[in-house]
Amino acid sequence: MISDKAHVLDSATPAARMRKDGFMKRLTLTVGRASLTNIVVLSLLLLGRPSYATTFTELGDTGSLPGTAQIASVVGLLTEIHGTLSPADGDAQDMYLIRIAGGGTFSATTVGGVGFDSELFLFDSSGKGVYANDDVAFRDFAPSTLPAGNLLTPITAGDYYLAITQCCSVPTSLGGQIFTIAGPNHRVVSGPTGAGGDSPVTGYSGGFVQIPTMGGPYQIFLTGAHLTGTHAAVVSEPHTFALMLAGLGMMGFFVRHRQIKSKPS
Structure with missing residues (x-):
């Protein structure tokens, strides 16, 4: 025989279950909307982040002295500079203004980035050799x-x-050559030990070695260099806009879909 207490509990179960099911349905719908919204918003935020360029490409022909050097403006770290030298056309030197992070982390190399005999020189903001x-x-x-x-x-x-x-085109100042990298010193890392090492760069001297080639495209690979702080713009790429629009469309679709499903029949 079933007790009255058990009968009451049993008779209340369907109603309780209905209330519980309704509550869970509303909770699931609410959580689902919130989760969907959060996911889409997070996705849009990630997609909307600016594209951080790491390579600066020479614009036309950069100059060879501080007054005509191109500013290597990128957003974030500067890891590569791409350009071209054409000594036969009078373009045997290129110069760029970069910002160095300091702490001895800077490096620059053309290993794996040139087909000609290159030389690299670093100068401080006043044009004096480093x-x-x-x-x-x-x-x-x-x-x-x-x-x-x-x-x-x-x-x-x-x-x-x-x-x-x-x-072998080397920088000079009013006092003479700034660095000593010719002859037996061509394999060493040189400071501004030349006769003109105490003065800013004003030009170049020396002929050209055509081994293995005379000029051509180059890539300079860098560490410890970054945005110069000027002439930089954050531009979202076209595919980023497309993905953002697609994300907005998906969010609208899912919201409408859930609204239709939640309407009583």
Whole structure:
């Protein structure tokens, strides 16, 4: 025999279950909407983040001195500079204004990025020499490297000028050559030990070595360099806008779909 208490509990079960089912349905719908909204909003925020360029490409022909150097303006870290030298056309030197993070983290190299005998030079914001290299160690007619962690690597953060030339075009000041990287010193990392090392760069001197080629495209790979702080704009790429619009469309679709399902029949 079923007790009255058990009968009351049993008779109340269907109603309780209906209330519970209704509550759970509303809760699921609410949580589902919130979760969907959060997911879509988060996705849009991620999609809407600016595209951080890491490569600066020479615009036309950059100059060879601080007054005509192009500003390597990118958003975020600057990891590569792309350009072209054409010594036969009078374009044997390119210079760029970059910002260095300091702390000895800066480096620049053309290893894997040139087909000609390159030289790299770094100058401070006043145009005075910091360090330079013609050929990497144990190689002739080779790419160049300004290493990180070297005694000559800049410790102070700030704006610097980075120059690349076709060997053997070297920077000069009113006092003479700024660096000593010719002859037996062509494989070493050199400071401004030349006769003109105490003065800002004003030009270049020296002929050209056509081994293996005379000029051509180059890539300079960098560490410890970043945005110069001027002439930079954050531009969202076209596919980002498309994805954002698609995300908005999906959110609208799901909201309408849930509204239709939630209406009583």
